[in-house]
Amino acid sequence: MNYKPTRLGFGEGLKEIAVKNKNIVALGAADITSSVSVDLFADAFPERFYSLGIAEQNIMGVAAGLAMAGKIPFVATYGVFAALRTTDQIRISICYNNLPVKIGGAHAGISVGPDGATHQALEDIAVMRVLPNMTILSPCDATQAKLAVIAAVEQVPGPCYIRFGREAVPDFTSPELPFMVGKAQIMREGNDVSILSTGHLTFEALEAAKILANKGINARVINFHTIKPIDENLIIKTAEKTGAIVTCEEHQIFGGFGSAVTEVLAKNYPVPVEFIGMNDKFGESGQPEELMQKYGMKADTIIKAVEKVLIRK
Amino acid sequence: MVNINELEAKAKIIRADVIKSLAEAGSGHLGGSLGLSDVFVSLYFHILSHKPSKPDWENRDRLILSIGHVAPVFYASLAHAGYFPVSELMTLRKLGSRLQGHPGKEHGLPGIELSAGSLGQGLSVAVGLALGAKADKKTWRVYSIHGDGELQEGSIWEAAMSAAHYKLDNLTALVDRNNVQIDGKTSDVMEIEPLADKWKAFGWNVLHCNGNNIKEIIQTYEKAKMHKGSPSVIIAKTKMGKGVKSIEADYTWHGKPPKIEQVESFLKELE
Ligand SMILES: [Mg+2]
Numbered sequence: 001m002n003y004k005p006t007r008l009g010f011g012e013g014l015k016e017i018a019v020k021n022k023n024i025v026a027l028g029a030a031d032i033t034s035s036v037s038v039d040l041f042a043d044a045f046p047e048r049f050y051s052l053g054i055a056e057q058n059i060m061g062v063a064a065g066l067a068m069a070g071k072i073p074f075v076a077t078y079g080v081f082a083a084l085r086t087t088d089q090i091r092i093s094i095c096y097n098n099l100p101v102k103i104g105g106a107h108a109g110i111s112v113g114p115d116g117a118t119h120q121a122l123e124d125i126a127v128m129r130v131l132p133n134m135t136i137l138s139p140c141d142a143t144q145a146k147l148a149v150i151a152a153v154e155q156v157p158g159p160c161y162i163r164f165g166r167e168a169v170p171d172f173t174s175p176e177l178p179f180m181v182g183k184a185q186i187m188r189e190g191n192d193v194s195i196l197s198t199g200h201l202t203f204e205a206l207e208a209a210k211i212l213a214n215k216g217i218n219a220r221v222i223n224f225h226t227i228k229p230i231d232e233n234l235i236i237k238t239a240e241k242t243g244a245i246v247t248c249e250e251h252q253i254f255g256g257f258g259s260a261v262t263e264v265l266a267k268n269y270p271v272p273v274e275f276i277g278m279n280d281k282f283g284e285s286g287q288p289e290e291l292m293q294k295y296g297m298k299a300d301t302i303i304k305a306v307e308k309v310l311i312r313k
Numbered sequence: 314m315v316n317i318n319e320l321e322a323k324a325k326i327i328r329a330d331v332i333k334s335l336a337e338a339g340s341g342h343l344g345g346s347l348g349l350s351d352v353f354v355s356l357y358f359h360i361l362s363h364k365p366s367k368p369d370w371e372n373r374d375r376l377i378l379s380i381g382h383v384a385p386v387f388y389a390s391l392a393h394a395g396y397f398p399v400s401e402l403m404t405l406r407k408l409g410s411r412l413q414g415h416p417g418k419e420h421g422l423p424g425i426e427l428s429a430g431s432l433g434q435g436l437s438v439a440v441g442l443a444l445g446a447k448a449d450k451k452t453w454r455v456y457s458i459h460g461d462g463e464l465q466e467g468s469i470w471e472a473a474m475s476a477a478h479y480k481l482d483n484l485t486a487l488v489d490r491n492n493v494q495i496d497g498k499t500s501d502v503m504e505i506e507p508l509a510d511k512w513k514a515f516g517w518n519v520l521h522c523n524g525n526n527i528k529e530i531i532q533t534y535e536k537a538k539m540h541k542g543s544p545s546v547i548i549a550k551t552k553m554g555k556g557v558k559s560i561e562a563d564y565t566w567h568g569k570p571p572k573i574e575q576v577e578s579f580l581k582e583l584e
Binding site: 025047048050052053055057058059060061062063064065066067068069070071073088089091092093096097098 | 375377417418419426427428429430431433434435436437438439440441442443444445446448449451467468471472474475479
């Protein structure tokens with residue numbers, strides 16, 4: 001298994017699409033251009049790269065202005081700053097004006113590791129999800145992150161938030177797997193329970209499904225690379241088919257991906273649900289693997305959640 | 314040649330429409346709109362390169378109104394410039410109107426560049442526009458309008474820093490220096506002086522004018538246009554409520570509209 005950080009996929013995708021689309025510009029924020037892989041773009045297209053320093057509120061407004069001038073600006077910074085410090089700028093200058101600004105929320109989730117709680121974005125999906133006109137992409141590996149960046153330009157006419165992580169994670173999907181914004185992907189078939197996952201937890205969900213198969217439980221695993229607009233159709237269909245659901249995300253349970261799923265279920269086809277995610281807590285320092293284990297975001301916790309939800313089925 | 318008398322007459326008409334539309338709306342900000350009427354007339358009837366019949370004309374100058382709460386004077390200027398019928402001003406702030414309390418593009422009013430109103434954001438957007446214009450070697454210019462109270466927002470100074478860093482001489486900001494904000498005098502609420510020094514320290518070309526003198530406003534904008542190598546800011550001294558003597562410089566008129574029964578006497582004071 002090849003391991004690769006999704007942020008690298010983001011940087012590669014940005015460079016690739018920028019060759020095709022001359023309107024793409026990139027804005028460097030908060031002294032972290034290289035750690036969010038925007039340096040690939042900056043090296044290739046120095047005249048289309050704007051350094052804006054440690055000033056996130058300004059950078060979002062500048063991106064809005066560049067979009068009004070006909071550009072497709074990419075802003076990448078840590079998710080905590082991208083989604084939280086600048087929420088008002090994103091809400092008014094970008095979303096209310098419905099401008100094609102593409103925001104990369106890097107270092108998402110607890111797997112940021114030793115930097116600790118301040119730099120672990122666990123609330124960004126919730127905040128971006130309530131903004132009208134916003135599309136949210138959350139790729140499951142580096143290969144998909146690259147496709148997500150291209151899709152953000154080619155398939156999303158308005159604002160887009162793309163979530164990616166710091167750590168090297170299994171790079172398990174094929175570049176041939178089509179990326180259609182708003183369409184979730186069935187990664188493994190099964191009839192007993194559905195595991196709905198976003199981001200790199202999809203790999204853990206697949207691992208869990210393998211172990212569950214040995215126990216005679218056939219889990220269907222669905223990857224949601226798009227959190228908004230959410231694939232309502234597939235959520236309803238899979239609830240009908242399997243009658244029980246577990247959602248997985250490296251994010252707060254309140255307001256996140258699982259909440260989006262249950263909004264659809266409650267209205268259309270209620271079934272028992274268990275949530276994998278951060279349970280209303282801040283993170284802490286530690287190695288990524290240790291943190292994922294401690295906060296219950298590994299295959300073993302997913303298996304337990306499946307067993308729990310099946311009792312209620 | 315610019316006919317100042319004509320523009321002054323225009324400003325009077327626009328002030329009257331500001332008063333009438335706000336009274337009809339029953340809420341909104343009167344003082345700032347009256348104080349900025351001369352600036353708006355100077356822009357829409359002389360300084361700006363624009364085509365009201367073709368709001369999306371590619372080479373138009375871009376005006377970013379960062380202080381969305383002075384929408385009434387903005388709308389009245391757009392209407393009298395020919396962007397939409399003057400009669401529509403009386404729909405201000407009403408359900409279904411294109412004239413939102415703070416400018417909102419998605420409601421379809423022609424002439425709005427940016428939906429705005431959350432203070433402190435407009436200068437950043439203006440910087441982005443100016444950068445975009447430079448990148449594509451466009452000749453159109455960017456104008457932004459700010460309140461003095463608005464300068465208390467930290468994001469303004471982030472934007473100011475970036476405008477100077479990129480030497481955006483195609484950008485002219487204007488500060489409505491009326492010394493008041495909703496809570497009172499800016500010097501009591503949060504002192505922003507020494508204001509010119511602040512902008513200078515941030516790398517801007519600083520110009521001053523009487524913001525209620527159309528001739529001076531125009532001359533100052535022309536000076537800003539000639540300046541090369543850095544962005545310009547015009548600190549325009551205005552009187553909140555200008556034109557209606559009985560309310561001039563009274564900060565309590567920042568955030569409220571005239572009552573219907575006051576309209577007649579206010580209009581008389583304009584004469
Ligand atoms: Mg003021």
